[in-house]
Amino acid sequence: MADVRLLPVDRFGLIRRADALAADWSDTMLAAAVRSGDLLRPAPGVFLVPDDVFATPHGGDELHRLRAIAVVSSVRDQGATTLSHQSAAAVHGLPLLKPDQRLVHVTRHGTNGGGERGYRKVHALALPASDVVVRDGIMVTSLERTAADIALTGTFAQALTAIDGALRAGASRDGIAARLQGRRSPGSRIARAALAHADPLAESVGESWSRAEMIQARLALPVLQCEHRIDGSTYRCDFDWRCRLVGEFDGLHKYGRFRRPGESVADAVLREKKREDALTRAGVKVVRWVWADLEQGRVVPMIRAWLDALDTIPALSN
Numbered sequence: 001m002a003d004v005r006l007l008p009v010d011r012f013g014l015i016r017r018a019d020a021l022a023a024d025w026s027d028t029m030l031a032a033a034v035r036s037g038d039l040l041r042p043a044p045g046v047f048l049v050p051d052d053v054f055a056t057p058h059g060g061d062e063l064h065r066l067r068a069i070a071v072v073s074s075v076r077d078q079g080a081t082t083l084s085h086q087s088a089a090a091v092h093g094l095p096l097l098k099p100d101q102r103l104v105h106v107t108r109h110g111t112n113g114g115g116e117r118g119y120r121k122v123h124a125l126a127l128p129a130s131d132v133v134v135r136d137g138i139m140v141t142s143l144e145r146t147a148a149d150i151a152l153t154g155t156f157a158q159a160l161t162a163i164d165g166a167l168r169a170g171a172s173r174d175g176i177a178a179r180l181q182g183r184r185s186p187g188s189r190i191a192r193a194a195l196a197h198a199d200p201l202a203e204s205v206g207e208s209w210s211r212a213e214m215i216q217a218r219l220a221l222p223v224l225q226c227e228h229r230i231d232g233s234t235y236r237c238d239f240d241w242r243c244r245l246v247g248e249f250d251g252l253h254k255y256g257r258f259r260r261p262g263e264s265v266a267d268a269v270l271r272e273k274k275r276e277d278a279l280t281r282a283g284v285k286v287v288r289w290v291w292a293d294l295e296q297g298r299v300v301p302m303i304r305a306w307l308d309a310l311d312t313i314p315a316l317s318n
Helices: 017-022 027-036 059-072 085-092 143-153 156-168 173-180 188-197 205-216 265-281 291-295 299-308
Strands: 040-043 046-048 104-109 115-117 120-125 132-135 138-141 223-230 233-241 245-249 285-289
Touching (some): 059 138, 085 138, 156 188, 205 233, 205 299, 233 265
Antiparallel strands (some): 040 046, 132 138
16 A cells, blocks of 8 residues: 555645545545555545544544644635634643534534534534634634633533633633623523633643532632742642642643653652652642542542641641
8 A cells, every 4th residue: 555654735734635636546545544544534535644642641632623624624614614612622722621522613604504514513603703813724713702612511610621721821801701791501600600710820621620629519719829938949739728738630641741851750750759748748738639530529528528627737837
């Protein structure tokens, strides 16, 4: 079989059928490459070479981004739709909590023609020009509009995650509020509650989901990214209660994400262990949880138990 790496790609890394045919490939050859796994077909008439990045924790987001671009940049859809909702989030690089990426979400200006169409979820409504931006030549809803749309259609945790992330990326809180104004969908109350609690200091999906559970359980809310100065060193913590109790969400690639230049993952883990030891010696209790704890509902009971025992933790002494 011919080498798929020699196929012409566009600026997005996508292979268009017309370009492949012009390079002496046939539809039969393309179909055979898809069957063998040498090519992926994110949309009709569009292909891409598999990449190791698709197997990483954020691989699904990257694959959906490419699929969304493939859909709206095809000849039949060009200029007719704007990427929105989860698909716009993928283009913006906005991390979401359990996004539904089975279909590419597009918004078409007007009041008719919405619904599912093959590989697309079409939202038909009057979309103001101010809610549309261009990213890499592709029309997508603005960060503010994207966050609002997702918040209106998800759970409280999903809404909080989307708005936290949008604020962290530079979105305007007032801008999101304006785009929720007058929206009368069933998710309006959830979206407004999420906006009221949103905080750009939340650094990951797991931190936002953790905080959403705390809020819904009516726990005492922590200070985010609080700094502790101990023995001349500064330690920043995900969640802090009264400088006595610290909570840390350990994501799948937290240590890789926070590695210093030239530092291995093992070095980062050791540095984190020394950090926790320093906090403990100073009288700060450190509790940790992972994704599975959130999935199984174990985080709130654990934090509640430590909050109940907070007054028994010795005071911080630097």
